[in-house]
Amino acid sequence: MVYPEPMSKQPSERTTIALAQMAVSKRPVENLRAAASWIAKAAKKGAKIVCLPELFRSPYFCQREDPANFDLAEPIPGPTTQTLAKAAKKHRVAVIAPVFERRAAGVYHNSAAILDADGKLAGLYRKMHIPDDPAYYEKYYFAPGDLGFQACSTQHARVGVLICWDQWYPEAARLTALQGAEVLFYPTAIGWHPSEKKMHGAAQLDAWRTVQRAHAIANGVYVAVANRVGLEKPPGGGAGLAFWGGSFVCGPFGEVLAEASLDKEALLVAEIDRVRLEDVRRHWPFLRDRRIDAFGGITSRYLEKA
Numbered sequence: 001m002v003y004p005e006p007m008s009k010q011p012s013e014r015t016t017i018a019l020a021q022m023a024v025s026k027r028p029v030e031n032l033r034a035a036a037s038w039i040a041k042a043a044k045k046g047a048k049i050v051c052l053p054e055l056f057r058s059p060y061f062c063q064r065e066d067p068a069n070f071d072l073a074e075p076i077p078g079p080t081t082q083t084l085a086k087a088a089k090k091h092r093v094a095v096i097a098p099v100f101e102r103r104a105a106g107v108y109h110n111s112a113a114i115l116d117a118d119g120k121l122a123g124l125y126r127k128m129h130i131p132d133d134p135a136y137y138e139k140y141y142f143a144p145g146d147l148g149f150q151a152c153s154t155q156h157a158r159v160g161v162l163i164c165w166d167q168w169y170p171e172a173a174r175l176t177a178l179q180g181a182e183v184l185f186y187p188t189a190i191g192w193h194p195s196e197k198k199m200h201g202a203a204q205l206d207a208w209r210t211v212q213r214a215h216a217i218a219n220g221v222y223v224a225v226a227n228r229v230g231l232e233k234p235p236g237g238g239a240g241l242a243f244w245g246g247s248f249v250c251g252p253f254g255e256v257l258a259e260a261s262l263d264k265e266a267l268l269v270a271e272i273d274r275v276r277l278e279d280v281r282r283h284w285p286f287l288r289d290r291r292i293d294a295f296g297g298i299t300s301r302y303l304e305k306a
Contacts, residue, residue: 020051020056024059054164055189073101089119096114096226098187116155123150160181217253220284222250229243245261
């Protein structure tokens with residue numbers, strides 16, 4: 001009897017991914033050009049999937065409520081997806097492309113287009129959890145996503161995309177993983193209020209890393225987080241936000257495979273291994289042992305005591 005080669009010897013079981021940790025300028029055209037350059041650099045390093053940070057085309061405008069900022073929005077397809085689709089096709093890489101999406105007059109979303117290696121649109125995710133905190137006034141700008149949690153297949157891997165505030169919710173990671181995502185990408189724009197950094201900064205950063213590593217462990221998937229970096233102040237003055245970088249990739253048992261600094265641009269490259277994913281899930285069968293018959297309460301806002 002002839003036995004097949006072990007899975008670990010098949011090159012197709014491994015895929016290289018890259019995260020672009022960007023410092024964002026005030027000019028959208030420059031940011032889009034920079035994004036295309038990061039994609040080219042990632043491809044040279046062997047990456048097959050490249051993820052850009054949340055809302056990378058402009059400074060983080062949600063620090064203030066200003067109707068003029070809606071002019072930054074664009075349709076899908078539009079300038080960002082058209083430019084990055086060309087880069088994806090040229091370099092034969094899939095691209096996670098965050099977009100401030102103009103769906104219709106008065107209807108906007110914080111979205112991410114998944115562009116396949118042939119330049120075609122493989123999927124679209126609209127951010128489901130919308131924050132409303134000081135300097136993160138996203139509810140003013142974005143309608144909640146209405147496409148649900150999803151995973152989509154690209155030529156190089158089956159991916160799930162969630163955006164920033166989504167990263168704090170285990171339900172989002174679970175529902176995406178249950179659709180076969182091998183890696184969860186989190187395009188992100190998160191940072192410190194400068195006045196809080198000294199007292200709370202270390203704890204905030206640690207919580208952010210910990211919760212996402214926990215998503216990897218609980219679901220047996222790779223997690224890849226692409227954040228922006230640098231201090232961004234809103235027009236007219238203000239303390240601004242110090243985006244903390246720290247982009248990272250972790251494996252299906254939460255092990256950190258690659259991590260960027262807190263204060264510099266970086267191209268982070270790491271490998272995902274389906275054999276490793278399979279092995280972890282066999283030894284830690286969390287998906288098998290879930291009591292799906294007892295989870296009905298998860299759809300309630302809060303369970304009152306009897």
